[in-house]
Amino acid sequence: MDYEEKTLHKESIYNGKIIDVRVHEVQLPDGRTGKREVVNHPGAVAVIARTPSGKIILVRQYRKALEKELFEIPAGKLEPGEDPEMSAFRELEEETGYRAHGLKKTASFYTSPGFADEIIHLYEADRVTKGQTSTDEDEFVELVEVSLEEAQQFIREEKIHDAKTMYAVQHLMLSR
Structure with a gap:
């Protein structure tokens, strides 16, 4: 059929x-x-990034649709015609102030295929260095750096409660 x-x-x-x-x-x-x-939805990118000391770089932000704060990996929507890899470089720096010296594509996945066409392109950052943040005018985020063990605890406490960040933590656990 x-x-x-x-x-x-x-x-x-x-x-x-x-x-x-x-x-x-x-x-x-x-x-x-x-x-x-x-x-x-135009699609989005997300970046798994770790500091030179091995901490996972997260942003803490309020999510109105859920009426709660979440800790998430840096992410953002694609601009019209924008290359996903270039978007990943841009979003990491805008949200966290960190610059990646390289990116490796990890996966692409649909977020909610039952009703949406949004696809997220997930990258892993290589060698990050600290720079300046420049978030959107209506975007309020706090930079948070956690160990892998702390990230696992955040998942248990539902502080990390979105699929892209949970996927990122699982990826890091499996690539130890």
Whole structure:
């Protein structure tokens, strides 16, 4: 059986700064029709970075959708036409003040494929040096440096509670 859902019609219901939302009328594999709400996102990057002493570089920030603070690896959305690797260099420096001398692509993954097309490109930074932060005007973050063991404890305490950061911590555990 072919499981593809053919789009019959799309209706835009919201165009925002970060996301667009559309309702698709689709033909289901059995011939019936259905509706799908789809969030379009330009994609994002995230960076696993460690200080010269081996600490994991995180940012602490409030996440309105969750109504709580989280500790996360540095990340941000892609600008139109921006190369993901260049975006990763930029986001790491903007959010943390650290500059990477190189980046290695670790993975790319969809965040919520049931309703969104957002893809995150994950990189691991090579040899970071301290510089200056320059966050967006509506972005309030605090730089936090933790050991791998502290990051694991943050996961247990749900201070680290997002998939990209949990993936990063697991990656570091497996690459010891």
